[in-house]
Amino acid sequence: MPDAYIFDAVRTPRGRGKPDGALHEVSSLGLAVTALKALKERNGLDTVPVDDVVLGCVDPVGEAGGDIARAAALAADYGIDVPGVQINRFCASGLDAVNFAAAQVMSGQHDLAIGGGVESMSRVGLGASGGAWPMDPAIAVKSYFMPQGVSADLIATKYGFSRDDVDAYAVESQKRAATAWGEGRFARSVVPVTDVNGITLLDRDEHMRPDATMQSLGGLKPSFAEMGELGGFDAVATYAHPDVERVTHVHHAGNSSGIVDGAAAVLVGAKEAGAAIGLTPRARIRAFANIGSEPALMLTGPVDVTKKVLARAGMTIGDIDLFEVNEAFAAVVLRYLQAFDLDDARVNVNGGAIALGHPLGATGAMILGTAVDELERSGKSTALVTLCIGAGMGTATIIERV
Numbered sequence: 001m002p003d004a005y006i007f008d009a010v011r012t013p014r015g016r017g018k019p020d021g022a023l024h025e026v027s028s029l030g031l032a033v034t035a036l037k038a039l040k041e042r043n044g045l046d047t048v049p050v051d052d053v054v055l056g057c058v059d060p061v062g063e064a065g066g067d068i069a070r071a072a073a074l075a076a077d078y079g080i081d082v083p084g085v086q087i088n089r090f091c092a093s094g095l096d097a098v099n100f101a102a103a104q105v106m107s108g109q110h111d112l113a114i115g116g117g118v119e120s121m122s123r124v125g126l127g128a129s130g131g132a133w134p135m136d137p138a139i140a141v142k143s144y145f146m147p148q149g150v151s152a153d154l155i156a157t158k159y160g161f162s163r164d165d166v167d168a169y170a171v172e173s174q175k176r177a178a179t180a181w182g183e184g185r186f187a188r189s190v191v192p193v194t195d196v197n198g199i200t201l202l203d204r205d206e207h208m209r210p211d212a213t214m215q216s217l218g219g220l221k222p223s224f225a226e227m228g229e230l231g232g233f234d235a236v237a238t239y240a241h242p243d244v245e246r247v248t249h250v251h252h253a254g255n256s257s258g259i260v261d262g263a264a265a266v267l268v269g270a271k272e273a274g275a276a277i278g279l280t281p282r283a284r285i286r287a288f289a290n291i292g293s294e295p296a297l298m299l300t301g302p303v304d305v306t307k308k309v310l311a312r313a314g315m316t317i318g319d320i321d322l323f324e325v326n327e328a329f330a331a332v333v334l335r336y337l338q339a340f341d342l343d344d345a346r347v348n349v350n351g352g353a354i355a356l357g358h359p360l361g362a363t364g365a366m367i368l369g370t371a372v373d374e375l376e377r378s379g380k381s382t383a384l385v386t387l388c389i390g391a392g393m394g395t396a397t398i399i400e401r402v
Contacts, residue, residue, distance in 0.1 A: 015261040283375065
């Protein structure tokens with residue numbers, strides 16, 4: 001099978017996912033078009049050889065509905081023969097979109113493809129697409145449905161992470177993100193979003209709070225205590241995990257991922273196809289995997305899928321130089337560090353979604369691009385990118401710098 005290589009990766013800055021956020025006036029289509037146009041223009045890409053555009057979108061309704069990938073390709077002035085498809089695996093959609101594109105190349109059926117994602121959380125509300133999982137007792141009961149924040153608090157309780165632990169992790173995420181922006185580490189990947197007149201709306205991640213301290217976070221009340229205690233979800237958690245006597249609620253807005261708008265796109269292909277149009281590969285996709293995980297804990301999938309993808313690649317945890325573990329909640333990353341006894345200096349070195357935000361369908365492609373940039377900046381060789389997923393799943397990809 002041919003290898004799949006990453007030729008380029010771009011993303012928009014992340015705008016606050018609120019009506020006063022800088023990207024609120026930009027539609028979901030406009031965000032996706034920004035990423036696709038940037039990928040085309042900066043690579044001088046004749047889009048005819050692009051065999052597919054795969055975009056993740058977690059709430060594909062309203063303006064983000066239909067097949068936003070095809071709509072975005074046309075609106076970005078790609079050739080009419082370039083198709084597009086939208087996929088949804090909740091928070092891993094953007095990474096899976098790149099994996100799907102890579103699989104098309106590795107199967108020999110496509111030569112070049114684009115994977116990425118988009119989410120306008122300020123315009124299309126979180127959960128707007130509904131679904132059976134939280135609503136239908138036939139699946140909600142047997143899967144121990146509970147809000148993700150309660151699951152995150154269950155993880156913290158079960159694995160011994162205190163309020164100070166999760167807050168300290170959040171403060172460090174903010175510091176690392178501020179350092180990364182200050183040192184220009186995102187400069188290669190981030191493309192500004194402009195309005196119809198070409199005026200820049202946003203060229204820098206908007207959600208960051210670099211002044212966050214243990215004291216300021218300590219003043220925030222847990223966000224999920226009421227729904228856990230009064231909504232009955234704590235009872236679901238302890239029923240599913242009887243070793244936990246009582247859920248301790250430690251997560252809040254300051255140590256959970258930010259609600260933001262954004263889009264990303266990653267160009268992948270066979271080496272020969274890229275060479276034919278003057279593209280130089282930056283990284284090789286070595287392996288990827290998906291897995292289902294325990295649905296009540298829900299957010300421990302990165303641990304399970306990391307074991308699977310390492311085995312598939314014939315590697316050990318010690319073979320990985322850098323890790324990007326999506327910061328859906330602080331306890332997710334703390335559990336990952338604990339499970340593999342990792343030095344946190346190898347994980348999320350440029351901060352993560354706590355500081356930068358988590359535009360659901362786009363995040364996976366965004367942090368994959370961050371990993372490519374960081375491998376090049378640091379001179380390191382291998383990176384593993386992984387995300388937790390609603391309903392208990394995990395997705396992971398291993399790349400190696402060329």
